[in-house]
Amino acid sequence: MARIAFILLTHKDPKGVIAQARRLTAAGDYVAIHFDARANSDDFRAIRTALADDPGVTFARKRLKCGWGEWSLVAATLEALKAAADAFPQATHFYMLSGDCLPIKSAEYVHNFLDAEDFDYIESFDFFESDWIKTGIKAERLIYRHWFNERTQKRLFYASMGLQQRFGLTRDIPKDIRMMIGSQWWCLRRETVESVMTFCESRPDVMRFFATTWIPDETFFQTLVAHLVPRRQIRTRTLTFLMFTDYGMPVTFYNDHYDLLLRQDYLFARKISPESLELRDRLGALWQETGMEFPLSGEGPRLFQFLVGRGRVGRRFAPRFWETEGSLGRSRMVLLIVAKKWHIAKRLTDGIRATTDIPAVDYVFNELAANLPDMGGVASTLDKRQRHRRALVKMLFDQMETPNLVLCLDPSALSLIADFASDRAETRILFVDSPFDDDYLRGHMIRVGLVSVGTPSEVVDRLLPVVRGDLEHEAERLRDMDFARFEVISPERTTDHNAEAIQRFLDVPPETAQQLAEIPHLFAD
Structure with missing residues (x-):
């Protein structure tokens, strides 16, 4: 043993x-x-x-x-x-x-x-190839000699390293070992x-x-x-x-x-x-127990990030890409379908592609398969799309030769929605306001990794009101932004009301908007 x-x-x-x-x-x-x-x-x-x-x-x-x-x-x-x-x-x-x-x-x-x-x-993990070190110095940890403590002797620490950098006093890593970190x-x-x-x-x-x-x-x-x-x-x-x-x-x-x-x-x-x-x-006391079984679910990190994130509403972790990369252009119009239930938004984009000449793509920043045309390397991975968001959107406008473009966004991407709205291009928003029953919320928590199939039901039940409140708060934050062109459709409103909102959003004839509002099972889960 x-x-x-x-x-x-x-x-x-x-x-x-x-x-x-x-x-x-x-x-x-x-x-x-x-x-x-x-x-x-x-x-x-x-x-x-x-x-x-x-x-x-x-x-x-x-x-x-x-x-x-x-x-x-x-x-x-x-x-x-x-x-x-x-x-x-x-x-x-x-x-x-x-x-x-x-x-x-x-x-x-x-x-x-x-x-x-x-x-x-x-x-x-490989010291140089992995991304284990997120911030701060990296190679400098090894190639320079450190005699002072960065926390207690900050001035001496950086002065010593600065002198070594200035005079090129680097050193080699021992030749026969591969530096690892963890x-x-x-x-x-x-x-x-x-x-x-x-x-x-x-x-x-x-x-x-x-x-x-x-x-x-x-x-x-x-x-x-x-x-x-x-x-x-x-x-x-x-x-x-x-x-x-x-x-x-x-x-x-x-x-x-x-x-x-x-x-x-x-x-x-x-x-x-x-x-x-x-x-x-x-x-x-647990250490001394015998015969205990431990059902494992592993949702800890995701659950912590979710609960902490709820208290950090509005925090920005990166510069607005509009601020550093210019504008989409005054002559263009961005039509944003904002929906937490992605399947509803995608039914709408299917209908828009079938009944109008307006190009419509799906959740391009969240899913690889988003009805994109062939755009080469910039769209090959989600990471590249996130890093080159404006370039991607401009390429879509150019490649589709259109002044108008429909995109789908999740309401959690509020800062991105605000960036579109602040651009010189015109931005219109169609918000799909959906109710969330317990079955949907349970599925949502599994999809985002907040819980797993093995998470005890009592834990899931305790999270249900928290997650529901979080999703409802997303909708309230979106409404509170007071966007100039903001329309809402919902299963709790009449088809005629939804058709009028779609007509204003797309600038299409009334009969086309009615056809879109009557898409079979549009709001079904």
């Missing part, structure tokens, strides 16, 4: 460290603790005294002063790993934890999980840890290189494991559930996240609020 040596790096909360160590060793596992040398010495003595009689606990032989982004974090991890490997020869796996991590599965489940497959679990929360097999230790002793050149890189805890183990272990024996993932906000800060979990955490396909979670005593007690 798998027996885990947990590598616990911590710097505060001695009572929490003691409780965490006792909880983990109670199931037959081990703990090796590195307590930051910057922390209070009395706290460290309290931890050592309290755990002195626990044979499943050991301590790093050397305590280091650790700083975020520094080599000291890797050095501290290596000290704890050495202590664990020596003290616990029965340990089969070594699992990296912090004081903010708690189990979201039982020890029984975790041991069975590790016994089932013989793999190392560590995120390990989360610092990993679980490695014993043979892998021993191989890493041997490598560290035999390659002082690599150790010197990493010692002056920036944020090496995201590259050191990730690179060495990929270098030493066959790729087929690595699962490129972390077993610790963590999420980040838009500002790059870890999401903190609270008492009401218990059910959500247990459904994630992970073994531990970071980071648990120290104030959420109920959650800490429940997760602590």
Whole structure:
């Protein structure tokens, strides 16, 4: 059976460290603790005294002063790993934890999980080719030497790097290794840890290189494991559930996240609020449970983004493409069908193509198949369409040789709709105002990945009013924009009323508008 040596790096909360160590060793596992040398010495003595009689606990032989982004974090991890490997020869796996991590599965489940497959679990992506680094410096982390901490010595950090840039003082990455990057929360097999230790002793050149890189805890183990272990024996993932906000800060979990955490396909979670005593007690007790089953749904990241996003209405994350790329032209008219239920909008565009000469395309920024003509590379992927939105729309006008063009947009794209409305071209909007019953909302949540088929019904039921309110709020925001040419059709209005709105929207004869309003099953789900 798998027996885990947990590598616990911590710097505060001695009572929490003691409780965490006792909880983990109670199931037959081990703990090796590195307590930051910057922390209070009395706290460290309290931890050592309290755990002195626990044979499943050991301590790093050397305590280091650790700083975020520094080599000291890797050095501290290596000290704890050495202590664990020596003290616990029965340990089969070594699992990296912090004081903010708690189990979201039982020890029984975790041991069975590790016994089932013989793999190392560590995120390990190509440093240069992947997009793991979203913001900030990238290659500069490696090719320059970093002796100062960017957070605490910002002026010295950038002055040092600036001087190296000015005088071309770059350095080469060790020739025989491929730089990798990923989360610092990993679980490695014993043979892998021993191989890493041997490598560290035999390659002082690599150790010197990493010692002056920036944020090496995201590259050191990730690179060495990929270098030493066959790729087929690595699962490129972390077993610790963590999420980040838009500002790059870890999401903190609270008492009401218990059910959500247990459904994630992970073994531990970071980071648990120290104030959420109920959650800490429940997760602590969970570790000792036996015979429990854990239905997995994995909707956590999407659900978090949805709930957080509801409080960020109106925030812009990119410049308006109109502002940087000019106008579509005064002589043109953009006809926007705005509908949350895409099938209704597409029935309308089918009807417009069949009964009028006005070119109509579907959700060109959301779906590849959107009744587009052949437009070459600019329309080949959704990513390209998003990056070249104005170019795409101008090409549609030019290729179709038309002054008028019908496009479909989702009401969630309010900033894009506003960009069209502010252009010098005339913009008209036809809003399809649809009611949302529970069956539609359940299907919508699955389609957007907010929940999965396996999500418990009680969770889905709790989300229904939230999602319904969100969709209704989208409609209200659209109406509140007070667009100059804004029409509404709805299944709750008469066919004649809808025909009049369509006629004003398209400038077509009354009989054509009536024909479109009478499309069979136009509003049916």
